[in-house]
Amino acid sequence: MSQPVTLHDVAAAADVSVATASRALSGKNRVSRETVAKVQAVAAELGYRVDPIARALREGSTRIVGMIVPVIGNPYFAQLVDAAEEQLQQRGFELLLADSHGRIDEELRRLTVFGERKVDGIIIVPSDHTASAGALRSIRSNIALVQIDRSAGASLADFVGVDNDVAMTLLLEHLQERGARSVAFVGADDVTSSGLERAEAFRRALERTGLTLVRQVRGQFDTETGVAAADELADGPLPDAIVAGSDLIAFGLISRLRERGVAVPDDVLVTGFDGTALSQIFTPSLTTVVQPIEGIAADAVSFLIGRIEGSAAPVRNSRIAPTLRVGESTTTR
Amino acid sequence: MSQPVTLHDVAAAADVSVATASRALSGKNRVSRETVAKVQAVAAELGYRVDPIARALREGSTRIVGMIVPVIGNPYFAQLVDAAEEQLQQRGFELLLADSHGRIDEELRRLTVFGERKVDGIIIVPSDHTASAGALRSIRSNIALVQIDRSAGASLADFVGVDNDVAMTLLLEHLQERGARSVAFVGADDVTSSGLERAEAFRRALERTGLTLVRQVRGQFDTETGVAAADELADGPLPDAIVAGSDLIAFGLISRLRERGVAVPDDVLVTGFDGTALSQIFTPSLTTVVQPIEGIAADAVSFLIGRIEGSAAPVRNSRIAPTLRVGESTTTR
């Protein structure tokens, strides 16, 4: 409501120069005890708050972190944003959010704007496994960068994500225990690194467990892909189990299978991936791997702030193991 | 990568003063045709972009809009954020996102920070029907404000949200057509304006349609509330139908009812509210009212930008009618 109090006002009221007032408040310079006390008292009384814009112009640093996700509507990304925002907030950073809608051109444009806005760092879920690399390389080198959930190249910047190998092993071993011998995979295509990696991790886990691959369907991480895959799968001989690359895919899959007269888990077992809140509420509740969202966000923010503070450590690639959560989609048989 | 080009560079290269360069680029001052052309050409060639921070310091305006939601994890709010972000983006604004976690103290703190950051406007979903008013009143008067989805007082700022009366009427008339005579309501408590309004709208629609109220349960807009309500309702005599205040509540409700051996829609009809993507995938698919999210976001952004541009029009209160989407939760009986 009232006119903002400037450093000048504080200095005048405390009877010192603006420089001294600035130093007294920042604390990182030698200023006498009394002066510091006086300035702080006056500042508090006047309700002084530094103007972040003036500081940013002067310092070239904004204490703002930009985050770019492909679809905020995906509950997994929403949770990731939520967790990251909270972490950043605690460390005194604000979150500028952008949605790339999974499009590389939008991604580039948003990165550019973030650069112009002089964000201190960017947390990005690269939309394209290969094509995003160019966009990432184009950002100013003084902006810290961390890739989260998906990667556009391990050498580009720190990366934090789920350990897909652990995830697929957990899932396939569970399915094997439940008696499955043949299994189909419905995941995202190779455009996203997570789509690619999960498919590969699935294949490796398949070999280890000795299960038989019946069919693979690849699309996006959304429900529509699950729906379409259900149609494909329902036409052929059913496998014992279907491993979905995301909870959303599993939702679409189960829903459409049911419409086609295929019951889960009675006729076929289905697993999800992400551990979204709804996977427990869904009917049947989903057997899925729970992403360590808090851990991923915490690591990403730590890495990022480390970089912002000037860390020149080698690029890190951090994989966090998920946990298996068993639901009705593989049990009530 | 390269050093940013400043206006000074452009001016030098175009052989004019920085003042002229600034005027030529802004276009809102008298500058000769040739000069404008020359400056623009040089600026383009050099890849000049105004420094938003310097401009913000000078103008006191950032072209950033802050948005505060109670839970980004709620798919409805995620969609709202998505829609608003897109609208803003088109008009040249960035979106600074904050999550109040439904807590009034966090809300106030985030509002304060937004004020300090000199956002041009704020889109807020007030967390508390009454307590948020104080926080909203505390923000600097030169920051535009619009309330979305929930209100903390019609006089405080423009408001845009769904028309709850239309919604409840659509739902109850539909239930009546489906043969329901008694109905229960499970919604959010009076802390949020939407919780309060939906309960009231439900009551009014009840009177109009002549249905009998069996029971009311009030909590939050989340699945847990639905789960808890299911336990309460399953203990007593079941109504013909249950109207939920949100899709999430309906999900929790149906899921828990099923665990308790109550089938939807066979034993009881259930309706949702919001029209989230998952309501179509859920089993059974939900009969629900679809929020006009795009419309709400578009209006909110229009109002906000109007205010940012100085509109002193009387405070508006805009209600957008939802549409009914019929699903299996009230039909396959």
Next chain:
DNA sequence: GTGAAAGCGCTAACAA
């Protein structure tokens, strides 16, 4: 129509 200069609020180099 154009340029010189002030100044938004802040921090840091340089003096004292």
Next chain:
DNA sequence: TTGTTAGCGCTTTCAC
């Protein structure tokens, strides 16, 4: 330890 001064990049009087 403290004050003076410059300047971050921009827009906008105020002269010419």
